Amino acid sequence: MVHGGSVRAPDEDLALHYAREFYGRRQESHRLWVVPRDAIVELDDPDLLQPPFDRSFKRPGGYLIKHKLEAAKERARQGMTDG
Amino acid sequence: MDEATRGALAELLLTLADDEFVLGYWDSEWTGIAPMLEEDVAMSSVSQDEIGHARAWYELLAGLTDADADRIAYGRAPDEYRHAAIMNHARTDWAFTIARRFLYEHADAVRLEALARSSHAPTAELAAKMRREETYHLLHFDVWLRRLAEAGGESRQRLADALQRLYTDAAAVFTPLAGESLLLASGILPEPLDGLRLGWLAAVTPPLAGLGLPGPTDAGPPAADGRTRRTADFAWLHGEMTMVARSEVGATW
Numbered sequence: 496m497v498h499g500g501s502v503r504a505p506d507e508d509l510a511l512h513y514a515r516e517f518y519g520r521r522q523e524s525h526r527l528w529v530v531p532r533d534a535i536v537e538l539d540d541p542d543l544l545q546p547p548f549d550r551s552f553k554r555p556g557g558y559l560i561k562h563k564l565e566a567a568k569e570r571a572r573q574g575m576t577d578g
Numbered sequence: 579m580d581e582a583t584r585g586a587l588a589e590l591l592l593t594l595a596d597d598e599f600v601l602g603y604w605d606s607e608w609t610g611i612a613p614m615l616e617e618d619v620a621m622s623s624v625s626q627d628e629i630g631h632a633r634a635w636y637e638l639l640a641g642l643t644d645a646d647a648d649r650i651a652y653g654r655a656p657d658e659y660r661h662a663a664i665m666n667h668a669r670t671d672w673a674f675t676i677a678r679r680f681l682y683e684h685a686d687a688v689r690l691e692a693l694a695r696s697s698h699a700p701t702a703e704l705a706a707k708m709r710r711e712e713t714y715h716l717l718h719f720d721v722w723l724r725r726l727a728e729a730g731g732e733s734r735q736r737l738a739d740a741l742q743r744l745y746t747d748a749a750a751v752f753t754p755l756a757g758e759s760l761l762l763a764s765g766i767l768p769e770p771l772d773g774l775r776l777g778w779l780a781a782v783t784p785p786l787a788g789l790g791l792p793g794p795t796d797a798g799p800p801a802a803d804g805r806t807r808r809t810a811d812f813a814w815l816h817g818e819m820t821m822v823a824r825s826e827v828g829a830t831w
Binding site: 502503504505506508509512513515516518520 | 614615617619620621714717718721725733
């Protein structure tokens with residue numbers, strides 16, 4: 496489920512119709528879920544979402560593996576010619 | 579298919595195409611000025627759907643009569659169009675537009691339901707395809723009818739006035755066709771148009787009654803000129819919608 500966008504509408508029926516027009520009329524959607532704004536539970540605490548310490552180890556980009564990958568490829572190539 | 583039946587089918591297809599074409603043009607006039615941004619997009623999109631349906635019917639007709647679909651759509655004089663009298667009126671106000679849409683969408687739904695059972699396979703296939711898209715149109719304009727009716731005051735009054743003004747011309751969707759007996763005999767049209775008119779009355783009466791609005795009365799088969807009488811409003815629209823095509827006759831788009 497990804498956020499498609501928002502619409503303004505006076506009631507549920509028209510909210511669905513407008514969601515269909517804005518996010519479904521070009522056959523780009525298979526399903527749409529529409530919820531009223533006040534039903535959305537929000538999390539915006541920066542201590543939870545943007546903690547101050549380095550979190551790069553939580554992301555794949557936090558690891559430098561390029562040279563390891565190249566070495567592995569080289570080993571594989573050697574193995575193929577040797578074998 | 580014999581020549582006379584082919585002519586009757588061509589007459590039927592032209593009425594289907596012209597209804598959708600002219601309505602699509604009228605309501606695309608809301609683009610930029612609909613009551614709110616979301617509805618502006620919705621109304622423009624629904625109008626485009628109708629032009630798309632018109633195009634499909636014109637192409638089927640063009641194949642049948644060895645003609646050019648664009649030329650049929652844009653190359654005729656105002657009195658050669660065969661849309662129902664309900665499309666003779668200008669866009670007017672939002673309540674009028676909703677009243678016309680509500681009445682026409684239900685008429686179209688009844689007609690497409692029958693045509694989906696047509697013995698002419700290309701017609702049946704197109705009708706079945708269109709019904710899937712028209713489902714949303716029905717829902718949308720049913721919702722708007724309810725909103726305006728329940729809003730009371732000026733909204734409800736304008737809606738009620740528009741409905742009253744349109745009932746006779748709306749029934750003209752079911753104006754008898756010259757070749758109707760041939761269409762019925764061949765199964766191209768599975769039900770007489772006047773039977774479909776009664777189906778339409780049965781479809782629109784309960785929702786209107788539920789909102790306390792006076793519905794159309796059964797005034798018998800529509801007058802013979804239901805698809806040939808024309809107005810100054812339509813003459814104006816015709817000038818608008820053919821303007822580009824007329825600016826360079828014979829151009830390829």
